Amino acid sequence: ETGVTQTPRHLVMGMTNKKSLKCEQHLGHNAMYWYKQSAKKPLELMFVYNFKEQTENNSVPSRFSPECPNSSHLFLHLHTLQPEDSALYLCASSQDTWESSNEQFFGPGTRLTVL
Amino acid sequence: DAKTTQPPSMDCAEGRAANLPCNHSTISGNEYVYWYRQIHSQGPQYIIHGLKNNETNEMASLIITEDRKSSTLILPHATLRDTAVYYCIVSYDKVIFGPGTSLSVIP
Numbered sequence: 314e315t316g317v318t319q320t321p322r323h324l325v326m327g328m329t330n331k332k333s334l335k336c337e338q339h340l341g342h343n344a345m346y347w348y349k350q351s352a353k354k355p356l357e358l359m360f361v362y363n364f365k366e367q368t369e370n371n372s373v374p375s376r377f378s379p380e381c382p383n384s385s386h387l388f389l390h391l392h393t394l395q396p397e398d399s400a401l402y403l404c405a406s407s408q409d410t411w412e413s414s415n416e417q418f419f420g421p422g423t424r425l426t427v428l
Numbered sequence: 429d430a431k432t433t434q435p436p437s438m439d440c441a442e443g444r445a446a447n448l449p450c451n452h453s454t455i456s457g458n459e460y461v462y463w464y465r466q467i468h469s470q471g472p473q474y475i476i477h478g479l480k481n482n483e484t485n486e487m488a489s490l491i492i493t494e495d496r497k498s499s500t501l502i503l504p505h506a507t508l509r510d511t512a513v514y515y516c517i518v519s520y521d522k523v524i525f526g527p528g529t530s531l532s533v534i535p
Contacts, residue, residue, distance in 0.1 A: 315471070315473075317471075348525075355515075355525045355526055355527050355528070356472070356525040357525075358522070358523070358524065358525075361522075369522070401469070403471050403472070405471070405472075410521050410522070415460070415462070415477075415519060415521065415523060416462075416474045416477065417464075417472075417474060417523055418474065419471030419472050419473070420471050421470060421471050422469075422470070422471050424469075
C-alpha cells in the first residue's frame with residue numbers, strides 16, 4: 314500500500330465510449346503524474362501536474378484529457394480511443410517535481426483494454 | 429536527462445547478494461541517481477537514490493563511483509520476492525524510465 318489509489322483497476326471499453334480513470338493520493342504531495350506502460354515497453358510519461366497546474370504534456374494525443382481539481386486527485390478522461398491505447402495506466406505522486414524530492418509513489422495501475 | 433545503460437537481464441541465487449550495474453557516463457552535476465523496481469503488473473516501487481555519496485536504506489545499498497559515471501544497486505540477501513525489473517534513472521526534475529534489468533532470483 315503506497316498511499317496512491319487508482320480506480321478502476323480494470324477497464325474494457327469500446328472505441329466510441331467515454332470513460333475516466335481516477336487517482337487519489339493520501340500523502341500530502343504536490344505533484345502528480347500519469348504514465349502509460351504498453352506491453353513489453355518502458356513506462357512513458359504522459360502528464361505532470363504540480364500544485365494543480367499542468368507542467369508537462371509529452372505530446373499526448375487529445376483523446377487523453379487530464380484533469381487535476383486539487384493536489385490529491387488526478388483524472389484521465391478517455392474518449393474515442395484506439396486499440397493501440399490498450400495498456401497499463403499508472404498514476405504517481407511526489408512531494409514536488411524538484412531535485413532531491415522526486416521520490417515517486419505509484420498506484421497499482423488501471424489495466425485498460427480498448428476493443 | 430542523462431541516458432542510462434543496464435544489462436537486460438540477470439540471475440541471482442536466493443540468499444546471495446544481487447549487484448545490479450548501471451552506466452550513466454553523461455550524467456551532469458545536478459542529476460541524482462534513482463533506482464526503482466517493478467514487480468510484474470504492479471506499479472513501480474522506489475528503492476533508493478543518491479547524488480555523490482553511497483547510500484543505504486532498509487531495502488538496498490547504492491554505490492556511486494567517484495566520477496559518477498556508473499553506479500551499482502546492491503540487494504544484500506536476495507529473496508524470491510526480489511524478482512522484478514529494476515530501473516536505474518538519472519534525473520534532475522523528471523523521472524524517465526528505460527527498459528531496466530530483469531532480475532530473476534533463483535531458489
